[in-house]
Amino acid sequence: MSNEKSISLDHGSGGLASQNLIGDLFLKYLTSPQLRDLEDCAVLGEHEGRIAFTTDSYVVDPLFFPGGDIGALAVHGTINDLCMRGARPIALSLALIIEEGFPLAELERVIASVGRCSEAAGVAVVTGDTKVVPHGKADRLFINTAGIGMVSHRCEISGKRARPGDAVLVSGTLADHGITIMSSQAGIAIGGDIKSDTQPLHRLVGALLEDYNCQVHVLRDPTRGGLATTLCEIAASSRVRIAIDEDQLPIRPAVAAACEMIGLDPLYLANEGKCVLICDARAEGAILHLLRSLPEGRDAALIGRVEAGNDGRVSLTTRIGGSRLLEPLTGLPLPRIC
């Protein structure tokens, strides 16, 4: 395949070109023994606990952006979905849908990134699939990853478990990923301060649950729809109210400025390496301290409280002391025109 510059339909045929692609490119960066065996499925070792299972598809545009790329998102996003139920991630699958004509060099960049991220996270890609569709039938590259994890903790972590009086925390700054993608799409040059926050949270969650399993009630990653939508979902499933304080929200000044410029609300923009954490108020100080001692949680903040009231209402006290309700995101976040 050294003469080829782009993906052709042959690469998805299952024939020789497919085998070459797998051998020369995929196995160069994805090194787990199960994948190397090229069997129809991977057989995992024995693990203690209940099985957690999740899947997610990645269609981000652009594929490469400041702070990450579609490959990093595909690894981190699925790891994080597992962690949000307290599961320890064990293995990932990787399925690609590639548009005919997609440059091989870009595919290699993406697969190298998948390899790098999965190795750094210590969660291997153990099975995979590649399909190629004719030009125009897909937009360059779509990725699906599924993940398996094990839950061995005693107390359940769930969006239904927020209780009145609980503390609401976030593990770091908000809206970094969303504003990076929106401004890339808009073709607006952004400063070095603004980059995606894509990162895996399993180490942070592991450390947290090691000491505070039963004090942590809810973990949720505020991806699409942002913090506001995530809090609305939690408040609705737990049948409580949530009140947060705008003054306490960690948002980088450059991100806030870019949001103002494009006309977007940072509370509705995606995060790809942060979690919302709702915990027993008696443990909030210790948990905040622990989060801030970890690299993934150094900007963690206590942002509000869970309150009684079963209508799922989420309110924000604004910086000037006003109050407003937060609704879930509807439609796509669109910039205003003036």
Next chain:
Amino acid sequence: MKCADEFRSREITAPLVAEIHREAFRPVRLMEVCGTHTMAIFRHGIRSLLPDTVELLSGPGCPVCVTPAGHIDAFVSAVRRPEVIVATFGDLVRVPGSDGSLADARAAGARVEIVYSPMDALALAAREPERTVVFPAVGFETTAPTIAATILQAKRQGLDNFLVIPANKTMPRALEALLDDPQLQVDGLLCPGHVSAIIGAEAYRPLAERYHLACAVAGFEPADILAGLLSLVRQVNAARATVDNCYSRVVTAEGNLRAQQLMAAVFAPVDSEWRGLGAIPASGLALGEDFRRFDAMHVLDLPLSTARDPRGCRCGEILKGRLLPPDCPLYGGACTPLHPVGPCMVSGEGTCAAYHRYSDLKTSRRTAAAGQSTVRPYQGHP
């Protein structure tokens, strides 16, 4: 953004709020004209800080909301032509016309691109010479100068595949038409900061004098808005009707002359249909004689339908400040941000969308408790 931060600090806003509470000893009805003000008032929870005596009405200053269904239909019929790309501000995409929205056309295979500036649409036309790029020119004096500059640039570049559908509107004449409505009882106008930066604070002087109306030009930070409201309350108390420029760091008396020249060079005033307000003389912008070849309505021979507003939709009365969104029979039921019927629900700046998305606790409490709604009380969180 340090500058903006200062205008958001409680140290600056709290004394303004206290002063409004002291001065507003009798009921006063104030209208914020501009959609960006509506958004900011909700976003910062300003209503929840005001005394019950101060009532805020949202005016017709959301450019998407006042664009009539006929124009939306023209945008949609343009993009259905196989050779056409419609490059548009994002707000317009989901606004329904009488035969679907640009988003519906896109789902059916038409090419709709979101741009942040008309210059991006021109760049697209230069990149794709085999296609015709149509830019729906909506907005007030805020967008008109850059659209004019883009058309001049297209002329200089000799591009003949860049067209606009002229649908810009201008503000002072529309306010006049609004104030001529005897049913509209307003004591003061919070005048739009961005528009005023172009047309100048003095543009409102005739309104203040003719209608004996308090006017205050305000910016969009909480302190700006509160200072504007305080000025209006004080003017009403003193029975004064003047134009107080509370946004002098941006707005001058005469405005941005260069931008005004650009507009005058490219556009000519024309009678214009406003959704909800009807036809208002000389309140729209058509392309001047020398620029007709950029007018998509002529070049593509697009029909301008006289489509009526959707059945039951009360956007018109909401735009006039005569009804609140919860008074509309469609609000929150048939018409939601996810499935908008009327334009006030589609645009982020629309009064209904702002009510729905950013409703503040006090608004929901007060309306629901008083049960003053003619149709059904606002339940806060649907």
